[in-house]
Amino acid sequence: MTSPSISRYPVPKLDDLPEDIRARMLEVQEKAGFIPNVFVALAHRPDEFRAFFAYHDALMLRDSGLTKAEREMIVVAVAGANDCLYCFVAHGAILRIYAKNPLVADQVGVNYRKADITPRQRAMLAFALKVAERSGEIDETDYATLREHGFDDEDIWDIGNISAFFCLSNRMANLISLRPNDEFYLLGRVPKQK
Amino acid sequence: MTSPSISRYPVPKLDDLPEDIRARMLEVQEKAGFIPNVFVALAHRPDEFRAFFAYHDALMLRDSGLTKAEREMIVVAVAGANDCLYCFVAHGAILRIYAKNPLVADQVGVNYRKADITPRQRAMLAFALKVAERSGEIDETDYATLREHGFDDEDIWDIGNISAFFCLSNRMANLISLRPNDEFYLLGRVPKQK
Amino acid sequence: MTSPSISRYPVPKLDDLPEDIRARMLEVQEKAGFIPNVFVALAHRPDEFRAFFAYHDALMLRDSGLTKAEREMIVVAVAGANDCLYCFVAHGAILRIYAKNPLVADQVGVNYRKADITPRQRAMLAFALKVAERSGEIDETDYATLREHGFDDEDIWDIGNISAFFCLSNRMANLISLRPNDEFYLLGRVPKQK
């Protein structure tokens, strides 16, 4: 059996890639043990690749009132809303690792109302989904609700922009039929043995 | 930390249950190693419990043109459409085991169009979701499409009734906020070692 | 002109049926004067028939904080939401009879907000429709609202489970194109003469 394709589009060979993109891939490979398919597939267009990951890093690595696990919760909840298999599975793995919780990703991805999270996190996800699904209806009452849960305006920008960025990302994954690496499905589900 | 509740409703003790219901629970415990929470939670109402599982068994255990794995695919796809965490997680585990495939449950639950399944199975799931979401629009063209994929009318009844039954089940799980057993999240993801 | 078919599937002859199913049919015929088509059509699959009516009876005949008319209101409102002709017409008749009100079935089936019912009943139907249409969004505020109208948690289970059960029933009726008996359309509309 041939291995299933990871994208509707041609996938560049590592050796043919611009140096900066190759370096980024090797770096993530070093860290994760494999290269997530989103890197390989988006490298088909180097300029868009660079902008995509620059945006990603600006949002996901910045100092923020949101923890890294909370940011990944947003990603997984939005992936569920957008029927995006890649982000549901890949960011589900990252969420499980950051949260050190093997259950929370499936919970948040399928129905955040049933998840083992705080009321503050539930408010965060409710807003993230409003940004994803009905952003034209956002108004001051949404800001007020989030402030009551202790979010400041920069936190709200973070929630909104992470949701918005993954609305882009989910659509690209669906467009090119991006396949999650098999490794992601199991990551973070089994406690590390010592 | 107290353990999270498995239902909005009181959960009966095993010893207080009618004999037939207790027997059923012990049987499933013997087989699975634990008692799935749906048994415990629905036992709050014995008559409904009996009818629920009688219906379940009539559909899921009968001789059918659908394999058991295919029937679980329907359950997981419908759970995704209905935002039902319990069935997504619990039947995802069963699907992984029946299909001997650690990836297919997440694929089918999030977006069956991206799943490693056959065109025939994709047609089956498209119809199951139409039954779940727009059953009033079913007409002869749906039957014709399924027949082209080799399903006969009894198979179509099976697809439709499994979808319909889990539309009931998903709503009950959401109503009572039924919590999946932690065990389900990992089941079928790691190949059995010998 | 040939009589229109009552189901997409073969309809068993009374004499060919298992004894318990035939007995149930004769019992309802005795009471209603005719056999509702749902009995005839579902008898195509005896095990599912038995489970279906066991579930139906467990919900609709049990002692409950809801009157029998209120339970039928739920059925008719849910049938309207699911575009299910059979349940709209057949349970519309039953509702008219139980409520001794020739108008309420059409009112509740088309738009319960315009019906001659109490505010408590309106809250009941609003929740039943949420279970039917957006069960994933049910949360504690829904329970609180219903408790304010005097429903206890067992009543809420009844409302939710009746709605969920007829979400199954409506989908089956749409799947098999179940035809309402002509008799149902008029039943309960004309006051009995003495």
Place this chain on the structure above:
Amino acid sequence: MTSPSISRYPVPKLDDLPEDIRARMLEVQEKAGFIPNVFVALAHRPDEFRAFFAYHDALMLRDSGLTKAEREMIVVAVAGANDCLYCFVAHGAILRIYAKNPLVADQVGVNYRKADITPRQRAMLAFALKVAERSGEIDETDYATLREHGFDDEDIWDIGNISAFFCLSNRMANLISLRPNDEFYLLGRVPKQK
């Protein structure tokens, strides 16, 4: 018990009405045996009353490739889609009378796909509902489909304009909470005795 109100707005007394409006009411009373509430409620604004019924008559009384029963089918199907109790019930009665068929109104109002009508009439209602629900998506393929069923362009205007007019009418009835006369519920359901 006080009689339920027929409109959220004040209802004029017959004697206070402009002569032409009163004449119209007496004319319909002569014919139907009672004055439908839409006349009484809309008379609150005489100019709008006159325009409303002029439009109604232009569409419903003109020579057309659609029979009067077919035009009422459109009205009832659109009322179902718009959750408009008044038009569902009142025009349901008119449809039963024109079609000399006690069943067709409920069928068409709940789910026209299950109704005892011709394929041509089903195509007519599918288009009427598209005009009601997604008119922005109408294109040449819709016209082509209807022409294949023997409708000419003037017939298509009729279908579309009747649907559009009752989209206005349904919204007004919902706005003012217009109550159907009790008489409508039974009209046309019982064959006239001789």
Place this chain on the structure above:
Amino acid sequence: MTSPSISRYPVPKLDDLPEDIRARMLEVQEKAGFIPNVFVALAHRPDEFRAFFAYHDALMLRDSGLTKAEREMIVVAVAGANDCLYCFVAHGAILRIYAKNPLVADQVGVNYRKADITPRQRAMLAFALKVAERSGEIDETDYATLREHGFDDEDIWDIGNISAFFCLSNRMANLISLRPNDEFYLLGRVPKQK
């Protein structure tokens, strides 16, 4: 290049029109400098033309608690919701002129929440869109909200009926593919020079 057609239907010549309809057209031409295509296209059916404009005038010219600009805001917002190019463009022009504001029409048509309007006008448009999109759900709380903003019941009728009338109008424009006159796009955007 041939000029694009203004309607899917034949357009009558001015000389062939009934006298009253021709007079109306000449009157509007005198005032606007051109004949809006809605007049030309609807004149295909004189009786419907007369009723349409009688209704229009009854709503848009009457004494009302709503200014003329506010009434046009409703029209433009509803046109946006119904994807109706003709009314968006033509009534956008009229709104700009009445409001003496070159920006407000695009704002209200695309997303009234972002428009330079008062909170009272925002409440008015929220209700107009509810009438357009979910009129079956209107209830007393909607009336209460509008009354808090200073609208009386006759104003609410105006808001609702204007919305409902243009739901008819938008559907007709979409049905016949009515083309806005080129002139409308620019009207009211450039301050009159002296």
Place this chain on the structure above:
Amino acid sequence: MTSPSISRYPVPKLDDLPEDIRARMLEVQEKAGFIPNVFVALAHRPDEFRAFFAYHDALMLRDSGLTKAEREMIVVAVAGANDCLYCFVAHGAILRIYAKNPLVADQVGVNYRKADITPRQRAMLAFALKVAERSGEIDETDYATLREHGFDDEDIWDIGNISAFFCLSNRMANLISLRPNDEFYLLGRVPKQK
């Protein structure tokens, strides 16, 4: 009267900005005569600003099988679908200028089916809106349809990614309540005089 704010968030002064961002603003000001508010508002977060415009330029300035006007058509149609006033108005202006057509932006933004565009462009916009609204349902038939209109796979990536990028952009504009510069409303509507 104070000038309306252009963003819910603080807007940096030109002098306080990093050199590269200021240079970009001065460059666009030189070209357009004013600084579009999206530059000013997003400069609140320099890293996200840089990634946003790098992505924008990678898509909108690259060699492509789509003309620049066609790319702006996608932006305006998607803005309409997402109720995004900023992109509807600002990119509407750019589209009018690129297409040298004062009408096409409003047409495409309100209902592309009524626009003066080619069948190929209509297919392009239908797909762009599917990416925006239902990207999970994209499959091979969508690719086949576009190929029939002469688009190759790189063109399809362009269509999809532009739609996806502006789904991000529209959500950010709605999140921060980004106000279009007044200048955009009129740009490209009046032929340049010589």
